[in-house]
Structure formats: C-alpha cells, structure tokens
Amino acid sequence: MSVKPRAIHFGAGNIGRGFIAPLLSQSGYHVVFTDVDKDLIDTINEEKSYGVHILDTNGTEDGEKEVQEIIHVKGVLSTGNDLIREIEHPKLKLITTAVGLPILDKIAPALAKGIKARRAAGGGTINIIACENAIGATAQLAEKVRKLLDGQDAEWAAQHVGFPNCSVDRIVPPFNPEEHDAESELDVGVEEFFEWVVEGPSLKGEKPGALDVPIDGMTLTDNLAAYNERKLFTLNAGHAIVAYLGHLKGLQTVDESIADEEIAAVVRGALHEEAGAALCRKHNFEEKAHGKYIEKIITRFQNAAVKDDVVRVGRQPLRKLGRGDRLVGPARMCTEYNISMRHLPRGIAAALLYHNEEDEQSVEMRKAIEEKGLEKYIVELTGFEDGSDIHKEILKSYAELNGSKKVA
Numbered sequence: 001m002s003v004k005p006r007a008i009h010f011g012a013g014n015i016g017r018g019f020i021a022p023l024l025s026q027s028g029y030h031v032v033f034t035d036v037d038k039d040l041i042d043t044i045n046e047e048k049s050y051g052v053h054i055l056d057t058n059g060t061e062d063g064e065k066e067v068q069e070i071i072h073v074k075g076v077l078s079t080g081n082d083l084i085r086e087i088e089h090p091k092l093k094l095i096t097t098a099v100g101l102p103i104l105d106k107i108a109p110a111l112a113k114g115i116k117a118r119r120a121a122g123g124g125t126i127n128i129i130a131c132e133n134a135i136g137a138t139a140q141l142a143e144k145v146r147k148l149l150d151g152q153d154a155e156w157a158a159q160h161v162g163f164p165n166c167s168v169d170r171i172v173p174p175f176n177p178e179e180h181d182a183e184s185e186l187d188v189g190v191e192e193f194f195e196w197v198v199e200g201p202s203l204k205g206e207k208p209g210a211l212d213v214p215i216d217g218m219t220l221t222d223n224l225a226a227y228n229e230r231k232l233f234t235l236n237a238g239h240a241i242v243a244y245l246g247h248l249k250g251l252q253t254v255d256e257s258i259a260d261e262e263i264a265a266v267v268r269g270a271l272h273e274e275a276g277a278a279l280c281r282k283h284n285f286e287e288k289a290h291g292k293y294i295e296k297i298i299t300r301f302q303n304a305a306v307k308d309d310v311v312r313v314g315r316q317p318l319r320k321l322g323r324g325d326r327l328v329g330p331a332r333m334c335t336e337y338n339i340s341m342r343h344l345p346r347g348i349a350a351a352l353l354y355h356n357e358e359d360e361q362s363v364e365m366r367k368a369i370e371e372k373g374l375e376k377y378i379v380e381l382t383g384f385e386d387g388s389d390i391h392k393e394i395l396k397s398y399a400e401l402n403g404s405k406k407v408a
C-alpha cells in the first residue's frame with residue numbers, strides 16, 4: 001500500500017488536470033481522479049500519467065515549452081462503490097472538486113455516502129474544497145452534503161470534515177494534443193500564472209487552520225471574502241465582458257477581442273473606474289496596487305499563447321448574470337458606494353445579447369426576454385429597480401449594442 005497521503009479530485013477536466021491535481025501531486029499527494037466520464041477514467045488508468053504544457057513560457061534553453069509530468073495518477077468512476085472505498089481509505093486527507101457549480105448537487109450524495117462509510121471504518125479527518133468559479137462554492141456543497149447526514153454521521157462530520165471555501169485562478173483552455181505534439185490525450189495546456197487561496201480557519205486536522213500535508217502553491221487566508229471578490233469581480237468580470245463584446249463583434253478568441261480598442265476601453269473602464277473603485281472602497285485595497293492587479297489580468301487576456309474561445313468564457317450566461325456573480329455582483333457593489341457606471345452595464349447588456357443556439361442558457365435567456373420583456377427581465381435577473389440609473393444604463397447599452405458592431 002502506498003504510504004503517500006491521498007487526495008481525491010472530482011472532475012478530471014481542464015482545471016482538475018491542469019491546476020489542482022498538479023499542485024497536489026507535486027506536494028506529495030497520491031491523486032485519485034473521479035469523474036462521470038468512463039472513457040476518461042479508463043484512459044487515466046491506462047496511462048497513469050500526463051503532461052501539463054505551460055503555454056506561455058519560453059521553456060527550456062533550446063526553446064522547448066515546459067511540460068510538467070504528473071505521474072502515478074489513478075481514476076475511479078464517480079458513480080460506483082470504488083469511489084466510496086477511496087473516501088474510506090485511511091490515507092485520504094483531502095477531497096477537491098472542479099466539476100462546475102451546477103454539478104455540486106450531483107456529487108453531494110456520493111460525498112455523504114463516503115463520509116458515512118469513512119466514519120464506520122474508523123477513518124480520520126479530511127477536508128473538502130470546491131474549486132469552482134463562485135463565492136462560497138464549498139459552503140454550498142457543505143450544505144448539500146450536511147442535508148444528507150443525520151445522527152452520529154452528522155456529528156462525526158461536524159468534527160472531522162472541514163469545508164473551507166476557496167478562490168481559484170488559472171486559465172486552462174481546451175487543449176488540442178496534436179497541435180502541441182502531446183504524448184497523451186490527457187495532456188493539458190495552462191497559463192503559467194495561478195492563484196489558489198483557501199480559507200485557513202475552516203481547515204480541520206492535526207493543526208487547526210492548516211493542512212496536515214501542506215500544498216506548495218496554496219495560500220491560506222483568514223480574509224477569503226476579499227480575495228474572492230477581487231478575483232471574481234476583476235478576472236472573471238473582465239473576461240466575461242471581453243467574451244460577450246468579442247462575440248458580438250464576431251471575434252473568436254479572448255486575445256483577439258482584447259486587442260480591439262473599443263472592447264479594451266470598456267473592460268478597462270469597468271475594471272478600473274467601476275468594479276475596482278468599489279473593491280478598493282470595500283476592502284481597503286491600495287489603489288495603485290489594485291490598478292497593477294487589473295493590468296496584469298489584462299496582459300493575461302492578451303496572451304496569444306492561450307487561445308481561449310469566447311464561447312467557452314461566455315458559457316452559461318444566466319449563471320454569469322447571477323446577482324452575486326461576476327457582472328451584476330460588482331455592479332451591485334458600485335451602487336452600494338454610489339459609483340456611477342457606464343461600462344459594467346455595457347457588459348451586462350452584451351451578456352443579455354449573447355446568442356448561441358448551442359448554449360442552453362443563451363436559448364433560455366432569449367426566450368425569457370421575448371416572453372417577459374427586457375425591462376422586467378432585467379429587474380428579475382439583477383434585482384435593479386425599474387427606472388434606476390443602472391437599469392436605464394443597461395437598457396440604453398442593450399439598444400445601442402443590438403445589431404451594431406460598434407461596442408464602445
């Protein structure tokens with residue numbers, strides 16, 4: 001039996017293989033992926049290793065790109081008893097997820113079943129961290145899992161299962177192995193930058209507030225709210241605005257879209273003058289340092305080595321238009337601080353205009369606009385009052401952007 005500490009990662013997709021598993025593996029964990037995709041799990045078990053291609057570095061002296069080898073990985077299906085046995089495993093320390101926010105509902109029953117089995121088997125303390133693009137994703141997962149536990153299982157989980165929230169930041173676009181001479185179809189391509197910030201005080205273990213086996217590259221904080229809002233209302237807000245405006249202009253990738261001067265002006269206005277100003281007020285960020293953080297993010301969007309499709313970045317517009325999410329969230333924060341807005345409403349309007357027959361939420365959104373009328377629908381989605389300044393700005397931008405290629 002391996003003496004290494006073990007970690008189970010739910011979702012062997014881009015962020016799982018390209019970000020979370022590499023950090024776990026490089027920190028000494030034996031990584032077990034779990035996924036609904038049987039072919040993917042079979043491939044993981046056949047190959048047992050894969051490469052992480054760092055897309056934006058010059059790499060080695062001879063100009064080769066850096067490829068990090070992630071070895072000794074294993075896979076189990078997320079729908080069967082193998083997963084429950086993995087959750088029972090005495091060496092298990094950590095469970096992470098990167099499946100997409102709406103999927104947390106679907107994995108909660110397996111987690112609850114695994115926790116019951118672990119208690120029955122006399123297992124030790126574990127932590128569960130949902131690495132999804134949302135504020136409080138782990139708390140949402142914890143609530144779903146706790147609802148499925150009662151009696152001694154619930155008591156045991158309260159003592160022995162930590163549920164820290166986190167913020168995850170690394171751009172991991174879909175990867176074409178052939179284009180990169182990749183040895184395995186499991187290989188992934190990532191930007192060099194990453195930031196994984198975890199709520200330290202919620203970690204359970206030998207030393208409260210820390211992992212028994214620390215992870216290189218994971219930052220612990222007791223002020224996650226600030227990191228979370230800074231990331232979601234900057235990186236994700238900017239990304240979404242670039243994607244929706246780029247899509248309206250018929251552009252395909254994020255780097256092409258941010259190269260468009262009109263789009264860049266809207267993004268800079270939204271991030272510096274609006275979301276950024278509100279974030280600095282709320283979290284006391286130093287303005288100059290926050291300005292640098294924004295500009296660093298814009299250079300990440302400009303990175304032509306990371307060819308990220310606007311359709312991927314704009315996927316599921318209704319989730320992205322959620323009240324606490326990347327577009328409406330910062331706009332609501334601006335209203336709290338009486339910061340007037342022109343650019344965030346343009347991003348919100350562009351999201352409302354996002355038309356993609358292959359995206360269910362885009363189809364649902366268009367139908368809702370037709371049936372309910374735009375004015376009412378904006379109120380329903382955003383909570384902004386009919387006739388308020390921001391409501392008027394969104395309507396104005398929507399009218400200007402509709403059918404026009406001019407976006408600023």
Ligand SMILES: NC(=O)C1=CN([C@@H]2O[C@H](COP(=O)(O)OP(=O)(O)OC[C@H]3O[C@@H](n4cnc5c(N)ncnc54)[C@H](O)[C@@H]3O)[C@@H](O)[C@H]2O)C=CC1
Nearest residue numbers: 011012013014015035036078098099100101132133171172
């Ligand atoms: N790709 C990126 O650059 C980033 C993504 N994220 C977040 O990470 C999450 C995952 O995103 P990606 O890796 O891009 O998506 P992805 O689609 O590449 O990977 C998701 C994986 O979850 C699996 N899955 C779906 N249902 C499942 C279930 N019931 N049980 C187990 N596995 C299941 C899928 O088969 C897939 O392999 C999302 O919440 C996203 O917002 C966060 C930061 C960066």
Ligand SMILES: O=P(O)(O)OC[C@H]1O[C@](O)(CO)[C@@H](O)[C@@H]1O
Nearest residue numbers: 133170171172235236239313315
């Ligand atoms: O994964 P989501 O929430 O659909 O949004 C796409 C976003 O995910 C990321 O890929 C990673 O944060 C961002 O680049 C982008 O803003």
